[in-house]
Amino acid sequence: MMRERTRLEEAIGRYRALEASLNDNLELIEMGEAEGDAAIVAEAEAALKAARDVAAEAEIETLLSGEADANDTYVEIHAGAGGTESQDWAQMLLRMYTRWAERKGYKVELMERHDGEEAGIKSATILVKGHNAFGWLKTESGVHRLVRISPYDSAARRHTSFSSVWVYPVVDDKIDIEVSEADVRIDTYRSSGAGGQHVNTTDSAVRITHIPTGIVVACQNERSQHKNRATAWDMLRARLYEAELQKREDAAAAQASGKTDIGWGHQIRSYVLQPYQMVKDLRTGVETSDTDGVLGGDLDPFMAAALAARVKGGVESVEDID
Structure with missing residues (x-):
């Protein structure tokens, strides 16, 4: 009950802060225009843009209404075929999700890790603790593809590597799962x-x-x-x-779209570092050339687009991939 109270207080507080920011800055703009003070107007407009970003994130979070969306979550990462190259890519993904969670203010615990023989990891599991952790991360399940010049290839050739991500929620005491x-x-x-x-x-x-x-x-x-x-x-x-x-979810998606034989293991996102720099989500079309930012944990635009499309009907599920 205390956790729920804290969540509600934070939601109400954020709404009131946005409302106050909107009213205050609109008044500042009116005052600046009346007095011919361009600096005040510019400052107020910048504050409104920042408030708009906060409101956009809050709007996405209202879509996190699934029965387990508010729960903590496990994130499993597995290197694909390809030896050291794929294992290094798996470690890059582990760092990326850890950085993303830290930016969100979530707590991260390493549950399991198997290192590669030369570099990287064969697999790892982390526990991400925080409100809506599963809701945000659930659209990340799938295969992630990396294209780059391999640092492990003496001929400096371009390599394509694959690693899979699997996200599942922590089951709290409100959910009863019996296992024999x-x-x-x-x-x-x-x-x-x-x-x-x-x-x-x-x-x-x-x-x-x-x-x-x-x-x-x-x-x-x-x-x-x-x-x-x-x-x-x-x-x-x-x-x-x-x-x-x-x-x-698969049953609902099949009923709604008539699509069948779609598995979670399909590629969902490409990270291209050579010959150009681009990260593109194949489900929503969202892309960016800021590959360093994405690999450093700037994943919110991809997550928000996938979540919005999933809930609003553009993509019925994470697996709804052509």
């Missing part, structure tokens, strides 16, 4: 990467495989196997819940 222990296989193994002597020399990491669906989750961020096991169970319930949400 007979349907899972639990494996323990030694954690990889930094973490101290205890982490790297004991079988504290836990992997759970849900046999009926083939869903696999893993956790290695705690020293205690018991804590990792509990977290892995939470992650599994979250994945199963997200799978059920996906079924409902």
Whole structure:
């Protein structure tokens, strides 16, 4: 109840601040024009433009009305085929989403990470904590394509790499997901990467495989196997819940558009660094030449467009890709 109260107070406070900014700056413009003071007018107009951006983000957030949109979320990243090149791209994506979350004021926890042999990562899972974290990130599930001159190619040739992103919400106590222990296989193994002597020399990491669906989750961020096991169970319930949400959404999309045989694994966005610089979302057509900004976490324009199209009917689901 306190979390809900805080959310409502923040929403009301933002609305009142926008209203006050609008009224105050309109008065300043009138006063500046009456007095012939161009500096006051310019300052007030700049403030109105800033308020417009805040209002646009608030408008998008009103679309986050799904039953799990307000929840925290897990983000899984997996390198595609291609060895070191794809693993480096996966690490770039991990950094990109971490930077995006930090810009939003969200908290990020690394749940699991498997490093590549030479560079990059084979896979990683992060937990993003914050209001509407899943709502914002849910349209990022899919395959992300990178085109660049490979720093690992002595001939300096252009390479194309693929990595996949999978986003699913944390299941809170309002959502009941039952999982039979007979349907899972639990494996323990030694954690990889930094973490101290205890982490790297004991079988504290836990992997759970849900046999009926083939869903696999893993956790290695705690020293205690018991804590990792509990977290892995939470992650599994979250994945199963997200799978059920996906079924409902796919059914609704098929009914609305008649499209079938569309999987989440289709490419959703291209990041081209050579021979030109361009990031383009293939679902909405949104593009930018500021590749450094995007890779540094400036993802809101892509997320907002995908979310608006998804909710308003332009794209019925993340998978609605030609």
